[in-house]
Amino acid sequence: MITLSDVAKKANVSKMTVSRVINHPEQVTDELRELVEDAMEELDYRPNSAAKALAYNRTNVVKVVILEDVGITEPYYMSLLFGIAKGLDKQQYALQLVTEREDLKLGDPDGYIITGARNTDSELLASLQAPVVVFGENRSGFDFIDTDNKEGIKMATEFAIAKNYQSIIFIGIDVKEPFEYSREAGYINTMQQHQMIPRIHRMANHSHLSQKFINEHWREFARNTIFICASDRLAVGVVRAILHNGGNIPVDFGVIGFDGVFLDQVSNPQLSTIRQPVQRLGEHIARMLLQKIAQSGAQQGELMLTPELILRGTTRD
Template sequence: MTTLKDVADQAHVSRMTVSRVINHPDKVTAEVKELVYQAMQSLNYHPNAMARALVNNRTQIVKLLVLEEMTTVEPYYMNLLTGISKELEGHQYALQLVTENSFEIGSCDGYIITGMRNEDYEWIRELKMPFVLFGENRYGYDFVDSDNKMGGELGTRYAIQQGYQHLIYIGIDLAEPFEYSREAGYLQVMQEHGLEPRIIRSENHSTQIQNYIMEHWADYAENTIFICASDRLALGVERAIITMQGSIPEQYGIIGHDSVFLDQVAFPKLTTVKQEVAQMGGLCAKMLLNKIMQNNKPQGNCVTQPQLIIRDTTK
């Protein structure tokens, strides 16, 4: 039976180093980790995660708590799950997906929480275990998110550069930080250019905004662009323009936000502001693991930069 000493001997390092690679890989150089991992693979050595959990008084389990209806934002959460699970696997942690009604069933070492609304923070602040929020907040809790304000700016600046005369922001009708930030980016750029903002807010459903645009079609002059807070809204706007026989992108432009899936299946394909959701999932896991190792020490926030992906719905 292969032992820790066997791995150490093959990798020409100490047993302490092998233990550190297994238990605290973030504290070991990439070169040393590669040597140890190669030795483990060669010897078919698999660390006993159960034994390590008992020694460390941990469960080796992280729970992802989703506080909104996932079917309204699929496949967004699949990308998030992928990023979280890949990072946890490298630290021999398991991931459990739970809901608000089941999150207290069974033990874990910490939580990643997403889909928060204002009413959720009352009980979130009572949590004693380490947790990280996926999504910006204004309560000082550790979080990971994309720079939503920058995303709003990127889309709006590009629309102006492309010569669209009428820039309409289609927002999600939610009193939440990410929506405020995306809208703030639009407003800032409009103000910088001395342009009058125009905002429409809708639930994040493509059919609802499609019907609205069609009902108010006479209000939208040619050379209008719709800057949307989500790809789902952008898809609804696109369908409305096509139904009303408008020309995309010559007469009407569309910019979405998220770039997870809908932007690629839409036709024409959507110009959109891309969030690296899988990457952010990995960052959530890394931040939470650091917090667990550091006895719940605050980690602050991590904000990634979005990217404008130019496709067929803009000039």
């Protein structure tokens, strides 16, 4: 049977340090915590989570709440939930998935991870009794983790300018939410820095709507145009419409999406996109919430992870 001493020896630290990592992770550095966690994983050491929960009057349950329609974002959430589960498992926490608002306050979880929240949900989140961390930018004062949306679209726009596309058009999502404001800001700021005029069109996040938009305005788009889209879903619709109207991708038209989880790979041609590190985001948000729980609800702030520009068949080399 693996003991605390075995973990300490493997990680080359004291038993006291191992105990702190298990019981008070906020008291050790990230580097030290990862060292001990790696040793625990390698030795398959499992702390007595039931005893720990009893001692601290906890349930060792975290509710992951999805406040939007999963139907249009299912592959995205599969990756996110896997990352959250991986992060929670390191501290022997169970994940309870909630998709109905009426179930939000049932039970007695140690904390909440909220996804898909909108500005109108702020009052609901503030009423929760346990610590809350939000997945996605917010301006209501909640701790959050997200992709650096502004930086991601900036990358795409700078690439388009460097490749000498004559017209660079942004296809946005028609929501008044922080993540969309940030994505649009990344586009607008970069265009203005290069003395270029921004052109933005917004619609709901459905591929058939972006496809319809391009079809209806096809004659307005000259060759050497690139469409930078706020989601891969919108980008897929743009690609379909360009091909339907006889446009040549990537010679005459370019398309860049945002997400990089699933749709970018099934698109034909495969979609250039801003890839979010979704699984890693899930692990980080789990870690942030567990640290907040350990610190009795203390404010954690925000963390923005940098996305990656992935170039495939819908942009020129």
